[in-house]
Amino acid sequence: MGDDAPLIDALLQGLSTTFKIRDLGTPGFFLGIETLKQDDGLMLSQRCYMNDLLSRAGMSDCKPLTTPAAVTQVVSPSDQPYENPTQYRRLVGALQYLTITRPDLSYAVNRLCQFMHAPTTDHWVLLKRVLRYIKGTLNYGLRLSPSTSPDIHAFSDSDWAGCPVDRKSTSGYAVFLGTNLVSWLSRKQRTVARSSTEAEYKALADVSAEVTWIVSLLRELGLHFGNPATLWCDNLGATYLCANPVFHARTKHVEIDFHFVRDKVAADDFIVNFVSTKDQLADIFTKPLPGPRFVTLRDKLSVATHHPCA
Template identity: 65%
Template structure:
């Protein structure tokens, strides 16, 4: 049995109903508790049960967010960021950045069930200290996208075996301000997306290979932690996790013990992934750019490409609430 506690909200999970009832009775002898049955809402996240799947949605939270922003009836857009449009710091600063910071902070909580917003929110977060009028326009576009997609949620389905695999990608020197690369990854447990990140790398990469290799190191650390968690939960997989990367040189670097001239300056901690590959604890395979699911975390995309990747990540329409 597992107990998830957040202040006075508790989830009980187990494979023995009698044991769950017994723990509930023991808790009731010390605390005032109510058994609400199957989880419906937990910390603003709605659980929707359908045949063969569980959908996690934050549509009530979205409605409150849009109302707070005064954009409950705004015209929607198909993507959170315009394709091939960079966010810069050239326009005038906002007179009062409070509203910008508050709304971006609210969007960050929405990432619990909406991985499709990760790149846009990450980009907006980079200008929290000095937001400009252009950043405010970009924020409003994200809210317009949220307004038109508030019916979407994250789908989770049963998996026969706990097979872990991940996609890693990087947009080399994608930031026009400091030329740092944006990296992203998506980690799956069976068909379910369980972890995702979109973040700017700490240092400027001298090549696309270096940027992709650093991104692989980050996702290798995340997969290692997820495997450790699964072992603790008694769900250890019998297969080696596979990392999918769309840069051939980066995949070769993971298995080649020779330090090439173009990568010998790379910090030692990034070679963590090579160590895991050499001991057989990870596999790094090549995937075509077309099939790279982490592409959505590293750059703005055209509408069709964006919607295709969003669906493959498991972000799908939710049925109406009962």
């Protein structure tokens, strides 16, 4: 990558003398991801991949839904094994690749992945709901647009003890470079958190590690200007823990490595600020949401619709 066309051409010419390469020009379709030019930037779309996925599941003509996960839980979950676990695993594995351009699917797909070893009929119903949501959003993709700001800001959130099976929490984060979403995650935490503050602090530690890597990459590319990254968290206890050692006597059960965040704050690499729950963009990665709330957050994550090519 670069903005010096003659230098790029010289590099490609030099590589071609040693390796058998071909310059394909402007990217159009790569590894199932289509790059669509828009007036305000680029759109990354996997429409063909989604159509193929629905066809493999036998759901090309299914009825679409507005959200990938239901807010209500099953009253009496079934333990009846699904008759075709191989099909379940193949489809869930394919859905994981789809989250490259569809962050709005991250939470639902992460939940499905937790039952790969022994899926039940209930898990198959959850999978079909995700596919029905995809059916209604085939024209959606990830929008990338020019940004005047080079600053990094990230949102982290956690759903404390949200899993009814083992009471582990789910962490989620969204990292923006300027106005563009560049990294996101939805993942169940490895240990049980004994307080909401601990669960939120673990999520902060995850996003801190990710932001540290992104800053390192931008420095190598000469695109980092030294401004500290801003992390947004909706738990006051967790934000206080990042800077105030007085609170540590109450949180000795929090593992030492999570204080990695504090070290980054002390070094002025990060600024941790409080954000209200209604403005918490990472909320979509930690729990199922009602339709209006889900659509609002999806729009803010730069997941937008595009017009399919003829």
